[in-house]
Amino acid sequence: MKKRLRRIAVMVGKDLKKLIREKSFGLVILSQLIVISLSITAFNTFPAVFYGENVPSALVSVAIVGNNAFYDFMTTSLNLDVYRYDSLETALIHFKNGWHNAIIFCKDYYPSGRKPIVIDIYAKEDIPSSLLISRIKRILEDKEKKIRNDRIKEYPLEIKLLRIPDIPSTEIPSSIIYSLLLPLFFLSTVAISGNLFINIFTMEVENKTIDIILSTPVSRLDFLYSKSISCIILIPLQLSLWIMALSAGGFTLQNAPLLILLSILYGMVFTSLGIFSIYIAKNRDNAQNILTIFLVIVFIFLLPLPDSFIKNLGFLVNIIPAYLITKLACSGLGTCTITGFLITAVASILIFWVSHRFGSNYLLG
Numbered sequence: 001m002k003k004r005l006r007r008i009a010v011m012v013g014k015d016l017k018k019l020i021r022e023k024s025f026g027l028v029i030l031s032q033l034i035v036i037s038l039s040i041t042a043f044n045t046f047p048a049v050f051y052g053e054n055v056p057s058a059l060v061s062v063a064i065v066g067n068n069a070f071y072d073f074m075t076t077s078l079n080l081d082v083y084r085y086d087s088l089e090t091a092l093i094h095f096k097n098g099w100h101n102a103i104i105f106c107k108d109y110y111p112s113g114r115k116p117i118v119i120d121i122y123a124k125e126d127i128p129s130s131l132l133i134s135r136i137k138r139i140l141e142d143k144e145k146k147i148r149n150d151r152i153k154e155y156p157l158e159i160k161l162l163r164i165p166d167i168p169s170t171e172i173p174s175s176i177i178y179s180l181l182l183p184l185f186f187l188s189t190v191a192i193s194g195n196l197f198i199n200i201f202t203m204e205v206e207n208k209t210i211d212i213i214l215s216t217p218v219s220r221l222d223f224l225y226s227k228s229i230s231c232i233i234l235i236p237l238q239l240s241l242w243i244m245a246l247s248a249g250g251f252t253l254q255n256a257p258l259l260i261l262l263s264i265l266y267g268m269v270f271t272s273l274g275i276f277s278i279y280i281a282k283n284r285d286n287a288q289n290i291l292t293i294f295l296v297i298v299f300i301f302l303l304p305l306p307d308s309f310i311k312n313l314g315f316l317v318n319i320i321p322a323y324l325i326t327k328l329a330c331s332g333l334g335t336c337t338i339t340g341f342l343i344t345a346v347a348s349i350l351i352f353w354v355s356h357r358f359g360s361n362y363l364l365g
Contacts, residue, residue: 003217007226018203064085065086066104074104182325182326189235193234193271194291196231198287206284228356232268236260255329258328258341324337324340
């Protein structure tokens with residue numbers, strides 16, 4: 001067993017040297033790093049560049065629901081385009097139709113009273129609304145400190161933020177980093193392993209060195225394992241680089257070790273797809289074309305899926321790559337997430353084992 005592992009390690013080392021020397025591989029990593037850096041920069045600097053500390057009144061409209069005292073207070077404080085409503089229901093209808101960026105509602109506003117003042121804020125999930133919310137909360141908290149400075153601990157101001165997810169918006173929410181760009185970079189990094197496997201395997205065939213290698217004590221199965229490991233071992237190194245880049249940009253990822261482990265599992269699947277692609281195509285170019293078809297199917301699941309479709313999937317949504325990646329990166333480890341991860345692990349290992357057995361018997365047989 002030790003001799004077998006040593007032989008595999010030697011072959012992996014040789015393949016890694018070949019891969020590192022590949023200029024195209026370095027360019028792919030550099031291009032990914034540039035794109036993710038530009039994405040982070042854009043999302044961090046967009047508000048400051050275009051809006052600064054204040055939200056232009058021409059870009060936002062606020063609906064106020066409450067008594068006269070509350071309306072006068074908000075009008076003076078916000079200095080924005082403000083509309084008065086007597087009914088919250090009417091304001092919500094106009095809000096959902098896109099008339100306003102936010103609704104500020106206070107049922108009982110009595111500054112001189114002893115009861116806490118409860119203010120509800122309804123807002124969309126777009127950039128102007130996010131900036132507006134930040135400004136509103138800051139204004140209200142400043143007013144609270146001035147008006148009730150002596151009683152702030154006893155009678156605090158309670159602010160509730162209610163987001164309405166089903167309201168169409170023309171703006172891109174900042175959460176796109178987690179929900180779309182992160183899975184995209186994650187899967188594109190992992191998908192490279194399949195293409196690398198095709199390249200290093202067909203290189204051995206084209207250079208006619210495969211027969212020489214197999215004439216040594218190296219088995220056909222060990223030969224395939226060494227090629228796959230050479231491609232997979234680079235994935236966690238790349239992903240660690242992306243995680244550090246995101247963290248430096250202020251986008252902290254939870255469960256980073258599990259994300260790296262998940263990348264290895266997906267890498268096992270993509271190298272397995274590389275084996276099947278070579279078996280079907282018999283040459284490098286056609287094998288890469290077949291692998292591209294597999295990739296298109298995988299990346300389709302990065303597209304936003306309708307809520308009705310997701311609900312119909314039920315638990316199965318936890319094994320869809322894009323959703324599992326986002327859940328691991330943004331939330332705690334719930335039962336469904338852990339179960340989805342374990343199912344993915346078992347399925348990936350099984351596919352890896354079957355594909356390499358298949359390849360040793362039919363691809364190299």
